[in-house]
Amino acid sequence: MSCNSCSTGKGGQPKGCKNNGTCGTDSCNKLTVFDWLANMSLPEGQEPFIGVEVRFKNGRKEYFRNTENLSLSIGDVVATQAQSGHDIGMVTLTGELVRIQMKRKNIKIDDEEKVLKIYRKASQRDIDVWSDARDKEEPMKVKARQFAIDLNLQMKISDIEYQGDASKATFYYTAEERVDFRELIKLFAKEFRTRIEMKQVGFRQEAARLGGIGSCGRELCCSTWLTDFRSVSTSAARYQQLSLNPLKLAGQCGKLKCCLNYELDSYMDALKDFPKMDVKLYTEKGTAICQKTDIFRGFMWYAYEGEWMNWHKLTTEQANEIIALNKKREKVASLEEYASELIEDVKSDFGNVVGQDSLTRFDAPRRNKSKRRNPKRKPKRAEVQKQGGEAKKPQNKSTQKTGQKKRRKPNPNKSNPNDAK
Numbered sequence: 001m002s003c004n005s006c007s008t009g010k011g012g013q014p015k016g017c018k019n020n021g022t023c024g025t026d027s028c029n030k031l032t033v034f035d036w037l038a039n040m041s042l043p044e045g046q047e048p049f050i051g052v053e054v055r056f057k058n059g060r061k062e063y064f065r066n067t068e069n070l071s072l073s074i075g076d077v078v079a080t081q082a083q084s085g086h087d088i089g090m091v092t093l094t095g096e097l098v099r100i101q102m103k104r105k106n107i108k109i110d111d112e113e114k115v116l117k118i119y120r121k122a123s124q125r126d127i128d129v130w131s132d133a134r135d136k137e138e139p140m141k142v143k144a145r146q147f148a149i150d151l152n153l154q155m156k157i158s159d160i161e162y163q164g165d166a167s168k169a170t171f172y173y174t175a176e177e178r179v180d181f182r183e184l185i186k187l188f189a190k191e192f193r194t195r196i197e198m199k200q201v202g203f204r205q206e207a208a209r210l211g212g213i214g215s216c217g218r219e220l221c222c223s224t225w226l227t228d229f230r231s232v233s234t235s236a237a238r239y240q241q242l243s244l245n246p247l248k249l250a251g252q253c254g255k256l257k258c259c260l261n262y263e264l265d266s267y268m269d270a271l272k273d274f275p276k277m278d279v280k281l282y283t284e285k286g287t288a289i290c291q292k293t294d295i296f297r298g299f300m301w302y303a304y305e306g307e308w309m310n311w312h313k314l315t316t317e318q319a320n321e322i323i324a325l326n327k328k329r330e331k332v333a334s335l336e337e338y339a340s341e342l343i344e345d346v347k348s349d350f351g352n353v354v355g356q357d358s359l360t361r362f363d364a365p366r367r368n369k370s371k372r373r374n375p376k377r378k379p380k381r382a383e384v385q386k387q388g389g390e391a392k393k394p395q396n397k398s399t400q401k402t403g404q405k406k407r408r409k410p411n412p413n414k415s416n417p418n419d420a421k
Helices: 096-104 124-135 137-150 182-192 203-210 234-239 264-273 316-327 336-340
Strands: 051-055 061-065 077-081 086-094 116-121 156-162 168-174 195-200 287-294 299-304 307-315
Touching: 051 077, 051 096, 061 077, 061 096, 077 124, 086 096, 086 124, 124 137, 124 156, 137 156, 137 168, 137 182, 156 203, 168 182, 168 203, 182 195, 234 264, 287 307, 299 316, 307 316, 307 336
Parallel strands: 061 116, 168 195
Antiparallel strands: 051 061, 051 086, 077 086, 077 116, 156 168, 287 299, 299 307
């Protein structure tokens, strides 16, 4: 599903909305909501909800009041109220679903400070001013970064967003410490001739606004569907038995990957049946320490102190049984008794998905490497002489008479002149 901006332009080159996966002109945008109540009529006497959800650049969504009772639908471009002037956005949701969204986010429709109103549907002139302002953002970002470098400010300007009427520009930046950018704002106001607003965002929010491709080969979760950023700690990697390599665990934002929390609950539930790895097993043969665990199959490997090369595989039930006996001041004979009870059923978990067809059915047939007979090779002929109708046995060359002339063999390639006659 794409919009007109995503189609091809002159010479077959793609146009693109230049919004890095969050389209700003039609329904192929970030977090598009399907209004499954659109075809349902309201009960008699109930007025439609006046709240409307409007989306701006890079997935920024806000709620407005439709006080003018405009007939709005998803995809309409509207002019909304701003702190000063007006802004241009796109309607993404109307009706009763907006009431549910505002209730979930604890936003009241009567709060006039947070919930502003919609002025009108955007005219062609409003859209032209808005599109011209959007075209200025990229060259402005290049100049703004150069100004910050010249002033030696420890900050990074990640994005710029113009207001719909081009009266204000919001600069989004990231910084690890507090930054004094008063001199920078003076340079911006002198160079760009507009009102300036600086807004600091986190590193995760910066990656969500800019977008990109993750190490998994797909678009970043934060730029496509993820809205809330939960805290991620290194303990999530420890529970999943991942190597604590910061280069592999960090995402494009420089922080730990959000996907480390996706399967963490499943690992936590599976680890409830496992004893702690620092618990030792006491046997009559010696003390065993856990070396490795397999969460999916439910196995644990133990090794005796001093015999670190010999590992003994136990199930979680067997390990818990030995620990329970140790708490009663009892010791088992050895781990070999439990390890010998494990009978592994090794089966091939693959099959011939092609069926009975040969895997080499598409290969070129091999040529027969056997030597062909040379037609020019002289065939062996038995020396048979008929004397009086009786055949004699072939004689060796040594037994032939010296005065006897040898019979010349006919040449098959040479034509006989008698045959022509």
